[in-house]
Amino acid sequence: MFFRKGIIALTGLFLCLFLIVHLSANCILLLPEETARGLYNSYSTTLRESPLIKIVAYVLYLSIIFHVVYAFLITLKNRRAKPHRYLVSNSKENSSWTSQNMGLLGIMVLLFIVVHLANFWVRIRLGLGEEVSIDSAGYTDVYEVTYSLFQNIYYVVFYTLLMIPLGLHLNHGLKSAFKTLGFYHKKGLRIIAKASLVYAVIMSIGFGIIPAIVYFK
Numbered sequence: 001m002f003f004r005k006g007i008i009a010l011t012g013l014f015l016c017l018f019l020i021v022h023l024s025a026n027c028i029l030l031l032p033e034e035t036a037r038g039l040y041n042s043y044s045t046t047l048r049e050s051p052l053i054k055i056v057a058y059v060l061y062l063s064i065i066f067h068v069v070y071a072f073l074i075t076l077k078n079r080r081a082k083p084h085r086y087l088v089s090n091s092k093e094n095s096s097w098t099s100q101n102m103g104l105l106g107i108m109v110l111l112f113i114v115v116h117l118a119n120f121w122v123r124i125r126l127g128l129g130e131e132v133s134i135d136s137a138g139y140t141d142v143y144e145v146t147y148s149l150f151q152n153i154y155y156v157v158f159y160t161l162l163m164i165p166l167g168l169h170l171n172h173g174l175k176s177a178f179k180t181l182g183f184y185h186k187k188g189l190r191i192i193a194k195a196s197l198v199y200a201v202i203m204s205i206g207f208g209i210i211p212a213i214v215y216f217k
């Protein structure tokens with residue numbers, strides 16, 4: 001059990017780090033177009049072509065897979081162990097709605113990631129679907145892919161709304177990861193809880209607001 005929880009915690013922390021880098025990169029989209037297009041396209045080309053970052057990308061894909069698979073196994077095991085949890089549980093008093101619904105929130109985040117990868121990764125990395133243009137500097141025009149996607153209000157609403165379960169999942173997940181990895185210091189945990197909240201709010205508002213800004217720009 002600890003092994004599984006440890007894997008979820010470690011992969012989760014790695015995914016949290018990825019999100020910081022990913023949000024920072026996506027903030028480029030908010031700069032004026034003359035600067036943003038070149039910067040965004042050259043940045044994403046560097047990510048795709050650098051051998052070291054390619055390794056990090058594979059670690060990222062494996063982390064997502066392991067995180068999902070082990071979380072699924074643990075949820076299944078807990079459900080089998082407590083089949084009547086809603087009848088006998090008084091856990092509302094000592095655990096939040098979020099902590100009891102991490103599985104559901106995780107499924108919503110996974111749904112987001114699947115749609116998101118289909119929007120970008122499948123087109124840009126696998127070259128499937130509508131062809132991606134090349135900008136004046138010769139880079140794949142990822143900026144154009146992003147801007148054209150967020151001209152569609154349904155995608156803007158989808159991306160923005162799904163950042164609510166992402167934020168809730170991150171807030172609880174980050175705190176739990178530290179506890180799982182053996183961090184029990186009471187005052188330290190209070191600080192971690194606050195830091196997790198700040199992190200989750202920045203991530204969900206940051207990722208949620210970018211599509212809307214792009215839409216109205």
Ligand code: HEM
Nearest residue numbers: 022026044048057113116120121124125142146207210211
């Ligand atoms: C404003 C919101 C977002 C935008 C504009 C955005 C944009 C992008 C783009 C353009 C790519 C393709 C990069 C490339 O292959 O060159 C990408 C990949 C990816 N995004 Fe996002 N993203 C957003 C939010 C998110 C969120 C919230 C998550 C996770 C919960 C996420 C997870 C990923 C993952 C896992 C990849 C694949 C990374 C890789 O292959 O290197 N993204 N995103």
